[in-house]
Amino acid sequence: MLWLLFFLVTAIHAELCQPDAKNAFKVRLSIKTALGDKAYVWDANEEYLFKAMIAFSMRKVPNRGTTDISHVLVCNVTQRVSFWFVVTDPSKNHTLPADEIQLAVRMNRNRINNAFSLNDQTLEFLKIPSTLAPPTDPSVPIWIIIFGVIFCIVIVAITLLVLSGIWQRRRKNKGPSEVDDVEDKCENTITIENGISSDSMDMKGWHINDTFMTEDERLTPL
């Protein structure tokens, strides 16, 4: 009699939890990829933890506060590691609708991931999309700040150079007119003493024309 009941229960369970059954979800874990050397083996204890996490998530859904571990059925565990699971109602005759399970898992995805030290990519619930992280946009884009800094530095440098150039030119315009008078006086004295002095020609270098011009000016009155 007991054996009969046992077979009946397992038969019902087998019908409820099957690959591609109604309201069933496939779960895929990539433990070795995520943890490498520290990977743990998937055994019955890990399965128990998984059932507990799913029951915990379902309990957080309104009206499902009485979900128990025995209501979560797991089947078709493969080497991958992948398996299918369903959540039944307290009577264990029907499975809970997929929407509620999806909602529960999405709300608690982080807690489930952390329980297994995995993330959204290594603990996959097929058909339950993970919410993508929203982009973190700072209020002022960073590049504008750096642009502004470099721009100001360049503008300041240009202004300094231009201003110093103007200032230097003003000094040169005032300076050479005084120096020129002194040079002319020197040339006057030298010419009177020595005729055409080679010094004055060397001083002006390329400006031999100017030397001749000044000589003409001096000679004409004579």
Added chain:
Amino acid sequence: MEKARPLWANPLQFVFACISYAVGLGNVWRFPYLCQMYGGGSFLVPYLIMLVVEGMPLLYLELAVGQRMRQGSIGAWRSISPYLSGVGVASVVVSFFLSMYYNVINAWAFWYLFHSFQDPLPWSHCPLNSNHTGYDEECELASSTQYFWYRKTLNISPSIQESGSVQWEPALCLVLAWLAVYLCILRGTASTGKVVYFTASLPYCVLIIYLVRGLTLHGATNGLAYMFTPKMEQLANPKAWINAATQIFFSLGLGFGSLIAFASYNEPSSNCQRHAVVVSLINSATSIFASVVTFSIYGFKATFNYESCLNKVILLLTNAFDLEDGFLTASNLEQVKGYLASTYPSQYNEVFPQIKNCSLEAELDTAVQGTGLAFIVYTEAIKNMEVSQLWSVLYFFMLLMLGIGSMLGNTAAILTPLTDSKAISRRLPKEAISGLLCLVSCVIGMVFTTEAGNYWFDIFNDYAATLSLLLIVLVEIGAVCYVYGLRSRFASDLQAMTGRPLNWYWKVMWAGVSPLIIISLLLFYLSDYILTGTLRYQAWDASQGQLVTKDYPTYALVVIGLLVASSTMCIPLVALAAFILRCLKRGGGTTSEV
């Protein structure tokens, strides 16, 4: 009172200025492409031959002309013969076109540099689509680096006809780029001479750092082995020789007038022969050095993509057949595939269409040049390195230094004739002339920041300088050898300047070999343009996420024609004008020799 011509503070500044000008973006993004396309290690043979036969003689010629005439390009050629000042004018026109579009590259480099200070890098992941359910469609079809370049940086339109509006972000960067250039050329050789210390040496520092990092990357040796294995049969391909000659010619920046301008600020007695040899050798060595770095980065990127592809296939098979996690590896993949195909044929056939054939050679074979290499391929490699922000900042800083160094030469080519001409320099100070040039170029350069700007950039890049420069340099050699007189005057001038006689090698090259090479290059380009019929361009198709080929509309072809004509026609037109002026003067009865 005549002012003494400003001079370089020491000969090292002159050499650095030439290196900074010649070593530019072409060394980094064109030479590795050519090396890959034309036989890897064996491309070095035509390259080095062309360097000795074409590069060094032409460079020496320009430096010698500049140093002897001590004027910018217009004045220098006018001193040789009044009918030839058109050559100088053509050089200035080509330099003006070049400076207009070249600085846009610096603007892009600034843009990427500023965006490198974020974690994670903005081109490393796709942005979410409008309702946050997945990634942006265009980004999924293309790759995240392509998306960032075509959509975020350029915001490119589907064709050249749809010009769109000026994008304010690249426009701001362009303004900054021109301000930076203005800052460097503001004081003439006094400021340029100091800036070139940095723009010439900093790129080498970054290249060395990248060399060390690149060689230690996983998979770098794959790239190096693949690229440098010589494919000797390419030596028989005439295109390899033509491209080697073209690369040497354009890489040294001949014909723009920049080298003449730089050399005109030299002491008359400086040894320009040694400078020419040194600069051309350093330029070629930098190209080869940069290609080693580029190939190791290629190897890393190709290996990374190949391994990602393999991992995707492994994941697909593991999930489809529920195999144990970690069972499938790259080494047993083929065996297991065979086993699965035989054991579960129906399931395998379902999965088979999705299995991609991963090939390392196919990844290595993707040859890219130009802005695509610099801004798409390199960024893709950088985003996979550790501490990618640091590598990104270094890399774009190097691009910026290379670009600004070349811009200094371009602007010098335009400014030197302007400041030499007394009519202009008496009315305006040097700072105002440079400022006006930067302002005009910046305003016109806004065209390149519109949505179709990149297509106009490609037009300028491909057609503004190529034919015109070949013609200009050909006329230059002809002028020096046959109008001025190679044996009679030029050789004796050089001997008087430098104090040693002109080597027979240079005479042979100038009189015979180099002009022949240039004529054959000209003929090849002309026949290539004529044979291909209509000119076509690559447009970005957002719906497919890739480039498609389109024909240029008529007005774009007209612009291309104008670009080429406006510089080449200067030579005969100015000669004609000089002839007419001379006739008028003679007819007027004045006998004074100007």
